[in-house]
């Protein structure tokens with residue numbers, strides 16, 4: 001794929017994307033987290049790049065959200081969806097679901113959303129497990145210090161450094177050089193055939209094929225990946241189990257492999273390795289403790305002993321310059337032997353040494369009597385060397401075995417995490433659909449013949465997700481428009497909320513997502529122009545630019561949905577009605593779909609040179625001074641205004657109460673109110 005052909009990707013970004021393992025795959029999957037791991041690419045930018053790739057794939061010209069208010073509605077809807085995710089990944093991934101006019105894109109996301117809604121695995125346990133799932137990380141540089149590669153050949157030296165950067169590579173002259181290395185490293189791997197057969201003290205392996213089998217030489221490489229991602233993988237396993245997802249690999253096998261791995265990449269759960277590790281670590285302390293055991297014992301024995309010695313013997317001892325050691329060996333030989341034995345046993349028991357190791361350990365305390373009893377440092381260091389070598393050999397073997405067990409699972413493990421993260425995206429959509437009682441809309445292709453006008457939108461039982469009221473307090477709204485309609489209605493009747501509902505339904509439909517209604521049919525639009533109510537009269541410049549915007553729309557506009565809230569506020573009422581009438585004429589001629597909310601619906605209708613549809617949100621009456629409203633616009637019906645309703649109420653009250661209650665002053669005149677009412681007709 002030519003990355004630079006993606007809208008918004010220049011040379012520099014393309015170069016950054018190329019550093020990823022498989023940028024194409026990440027883009028295809030909408031994997032924002034991976035794209036954002038490219039150098040210098042923020043999450044917001046990654047989402048834009050992925051959207052660009054999707055646009056290219058679906059020949060989507062972009063620009064569906066044509067106005068600020070349209071973009072705001074999208075952001076608000078997106079926020080509602082994102083609030084229902086557990087992972088950052090899912091929140092970022094939702095950013096790639098945007099409203100598109102492309103039928104193939106809408107169908108793709110619809111298929112995904114249908115699957116999401118059908119999922120029946122949402123539970124607190126799944127959500128808890130999702131908390132620890134994150135995109136997998138590639139481990140940083142791995143360094144193995146106890147093993148090295150050795151060669152006599154300069155060329156092989158360079159290729160070894162390149163193939164296995166985790167190990168030091170050393171140049172040696174001969175077997176003598178190898179022997180020296182073996183003193184500093186637990187394992188030396190000689191790369192030259194010529195070393196075959198040489199015998200050297202220590203763990204020296206001759207492996208001319210080492211560079212072809214790096215996994216064998218540095219199992220740490222593969223283990224580091226699992227160690228770094230252990231928590232994420234374990235969480236992904238948990239998500240699969242709790243949600244009953246079809247796993248990409250054998251969960252038990254992977255879990256078993258992970259349980260054998262420590263966070264630092266060493267092998268866990270091997271008793272023998274643990275024993276050897278403790279023995280090496282505790283050797284010094286155990287040797288000191290063994291000395292104390294022997295000395296305490298000996299001290300006690302000496303204290304308890306009455307030493308009787310004949311004068312001639314004493315003289316001979318003194319003459320020979322013999323010290324207390326000779327006395328010990330003569331008089332307390334048994335006690336000394338017992339004390340030394342207890343030191344040896346202590347050392348062997350404390351370190352749980354096996355018979356071979358015990359054999360060496362015993363020699364740390366000699367038979368020759370001394371006081372105090374002291375370990376033989378040479379023996380201890382020999383023991384340390386042996387234990388360390390056994391430990392490293394065992395650790396190496398275990399690592400190789402574990403790395404081999406886990407080696408084939410790396411791709412599956414990635415898939416496992418991705419599936420868990422994708423589940424979070426699906427569950428967020430499912431939760432949104434569930435909480436707003438959504439349905440999948442039917443998307444209609446625009447009609448190609450003039451005789452059969454395109455349906456604009458038809459919403460049955462819609463409830464705007466942008467309203468702050470809880471869902472149960474929102475009255476469902478039915479509204480259907482083909483062509484361009486005016487929407488009239490009482491103050492606070494729900495006109496703006498109706499536009500918000502239409503915008504939300506249309507944006508969600510073009511995102512490919514379910515919509516908050518019982519039943520919805522929407523024509524596939526090219527773009528959405530939603531103009532919110534402007535605050536106050538615009539100055540001349542702003543007025544001019546608003547009129548210009550509509551001039552552009554009036555030129556094309558056949559695939560547009562135009563929603564406009566009280567455009568009359570842009571200038572004086574008389575002029576507004578004329579301008580709006582003109583805009584409606586132009587849009588209607590072009591075959592656009594639109595809803596214009598206006599308090600001047602009657603005036604506009606009169607000015608327009610065609611039969612403008614006027615719908616109305618009706619107040620069914622005033623209850624205790626409060627308007628009671630039928631929130632569903634009535635088709636072809638100019639709703640009465642709030643002032644008219646209030647005058648009507650006053651007229652009714654005046655007619656019912658000829659004498660006012662307040663002290664018998666003359667009643668208000670019903671005639672006056674009737675006169676006002678007449679003006680409305």
Ligand SMILES: Nc1ncnc2c1ncn2[C@@H]1O[C@H](COP(=O)(O)OP(=O)(O)OP(=O)(O)O)[C@@H](O)[C@H]1O
Pocket residue numbers: 467469473474475476477489490491492493494495496497498631
């Ligand atoms: N379908 C509905 N169900 C319940 N409450 C609603 C509904 N639609 C609107 N409302 C309530 O009515 C209030 C006013 O709605 P909205 O702003 O849409 O009215 P409006 O007709 O545009 O008012 P104005 O003429 O003052 O611009 C909302 O804030 C909301 O509380």
